[in-house]
Amino acid sequence: MEKIIKLNQKNLAEIAKRISCPTYNRSNIKTGIVHVGIGGFHRAHEAFYTDALLHDDSIKDWGICGVALLEFDTKIYNTLKEQNGLYTLIIKELDGTLTKRVIGSIVECLYAPENPTTVIEKMASPEVKIITLTITEGGYNYNEATRGFDFENPQIHYDLEHPESPKTIFGYLTQALKLRKERGLLGVTIQSCDNIQGNGHMAKKMLLSYVQKAEPELVAWIETNVSFPNSMVDRITPATAALDIEKLKETSGVDDAWPVVCEPFKQWVIEDDFSTDRPAWETVGAQFVEDVVPYEKMKLSLLNAGHTVLGIIGALMGYDTIDESVHNPHINAFLKKYMDIEVTPTLGQLEGVDLESYKQSLLQRFGNINIKDQIDRICSESSAKFPIFVLPTVTTNLKEKGSIDFASLVIAAWAIYSLGKDENGKVLIIKDAMKATLNEKSIAASKYNPEAFLEIETIFGKLKDAPTFVSTYTTAYKNILKNGIEKCVIDLNNKY
Structure with a gap:
């Protein structure tokens, strides 16, 4: 059996002799995207498309900073940090074979509960053009009965009272957008990748509901400078099992504490409505349309x-x-x-x-x-x-x-x-x-x-x-x- 190699940047050249790895120089990639919610689906989907894009050597501005927003996300944050943002994507083909590939597009990782200010500053950074979200359907704080924002949520109460150290995505986005406005920076695109019809509309409606109460003078600036494209995302991504981790070790000799498994099918349909620049994801299989x-x-x-x-x-x-x-x-x-x-x-x-x-x-x-x-x-x-x-x-x-x-x-x-x-x-x-x-x-x-x-x-x-x-x-x-x-x-x- 081959010697087991721990997945990290230092060992990447050695691992590349065994399975497909990034061929681009990750240290040259700038962060153009902040992604909140670095779970399995993001890593099988947006990070996968972005990794494919970065293999074009002329593209250096679209690295991802992955943000672990919740205390629940401690384990994934620690894992990715130890592995320098690297992880293995294991595609389970219909015939039972496994296609394995190390993904390198997550070039930074931040843990929001530990240092909210760092996350807010990163979202407000001039080089960041897009903030993407996989925060689950429940993360939008939508009340089906009132068809509006749920202001009864205790975490929302907390964010309104402690704007500098928020707990929810709405608190973070509000403070980051406030900084962008105060610093005279360009707007940003906030792109939902969650399973909600009109996910861009939902993100905009819920954020503006919160901002109206938290920072009312910011509403007009957001309306003018921030876009919220709708998107449709699709790739079945089951939870990683201990068996998947062991099988990767056995078949490739790679020790990855949290690989991602998924099906071969993938789809990403995106409304072409971006505030500033956007990655050319269409060159690696995504589809940009007028109406999603x-x-x-x-x-x-x-x-x-x-x-x-x-x-x-x-x-x-x-x-x-x-x-x-x-x-x-x-x-x-x-x-x-x-x-x-x-x-x-x-x-x-x-x-x-x-x-x-x-x-x-x-x-x-x-x-x-x-x-x-x-x-x-x-x-x-x-x-x-x-x-x-x-x-x-x-x-x-x-x-x-x-x-x-x-x-x-x-x-x-x-x-x-x-x-x-x-x-x-x-x-x-x-x-x-x-x-x-x-x-x-x-x-x-x-x-x-x-x-x-x-x-x-x-x-x-x-x-x-x-x-x-x-x-x-x-x-x-x-x-x-x-x-x-x-x-x-x-x-x-x-x-x-």
């Missing part, structure tokens, strides 16, 4: 919602991974019918998209047995995902008098999932900012009042006042308790 909305809606309603469907139903049946769930023929047929009957009619015209082919490709991607995407990861933060991925389809179909049977069954299954056990009595790992509320309402629902779960207005808005939905959901809920989720799935498949 149709692409976003398709992806959120089919891929992201599809993941949620497979996750919630699969979790109740005792499956651990998404591929196990989609290889159950009844769940597979259920998802296909959900996409065809309930989602497709809501999507409108999609120029240049073969929708049937796209839906078929999703089932293949979900079924990649080498990815092993954990169901507890897919179901995490469902309280932020359902309002974005599933409920818009329900709302549209209620308006258009279309089917809501499939979505209602999934929502009822989520209410039962939130009790914390699968149908075999095994405890479910539920990771959700609203876990306590979900559990409380799911217990109330189980006590002969299924509608209690729909009372969480921040998630469901006014859906509890829609009689057709409440009736369909309640029937589905009772049927799951009586017959089990698989029989309900089969019965609904047979109905259509």
Whole structure:
């Protein structure tokens, strides 16, 4: 067996004899992008595209400074710092082979809780042209009931009272933009890479809501000098397992404390609306368009919602991974019918998209047995995902008098999932900012009042006042308790 080499800049030349590594001189790369949220998805997506771009030796201005925003991010920050920002991307091909590549585009790392001022100064630096975000759907602090910014969040209270040492992205961005304005610097582009329809619009709306209260005199400057392009991002990136780390050591002799695994498919569609310069990501596979909305809606309603469907139903049946769930023929047929009957009619015209082919490709991607995407990861933060991925389809179909049977069954299954056990009595790992509320309402629902779960207005808005939905959901809920989720799935498949 080959000698094990620790991944870092010093050992890069040696590692390059074994796997693909950056050929550009990383010490010559300037930071043009600050990215907040240096988890797996960013490292499989934006950092991957940027690394490909930097292999053009004429490009030196688009290195990434990765910011770990939360105390929870300590481990990833320490890992990347020790590895000089380097990590291995392991692409799990459909045939089971592994394509391995060391990514070098993250040239700086900062840990916000340790030194907020350094992060604010970096965001305000003249060489930084773009601030990108992967802060999860829940990170935008959006209240579904009020359709606005959640000022009740204790961390927002904290940021308003301690502007120099913020905890949230809104506190950081506000202070950095304030410095740019005071110093007479150019504006900046704030680019969301999260799974939210109109993610640029959402970032702008939420930030301006906060700024209006925190620094009202800054609003006009932001409106004039900061752009918020929408984007659609796509690459399935499961959590890295201990086995992935060991396999990398065994097959390549590389000791990487936190590699990233992903599928071969990747997509990035970006609205071409940047305040100043931007990287030529289109030369390495990204697509710049005038309007991202149709692409976003398709992806959120089919891929992201599809993941949620497979996750919630699969979790109740005792499956651990998404591929196990989609290889159950009844769940597979259920998802296909959900996409065809309930989602497709809501999507409108999609120029240049073969929708049937796209839906078929999703089932293949979900079924990649080498990815092993954990169901507890897919179901995490469902309280932020359902309002974005599933409920818009329900709302549209209620308006258009279309089917809501499939979505209602999934929502009822989520209410039962939130009790914390699968149908075999095994405890479910539920990771959700609203876990306590979900559990409380799911217990109330189980006590002969299924509608209690729909009372969480921040998630469901006014859906509890829609009689057709409440009736369909309640029937589905009772049927799951009586017959089990698989029989309900089969019965609904047979109905259509």
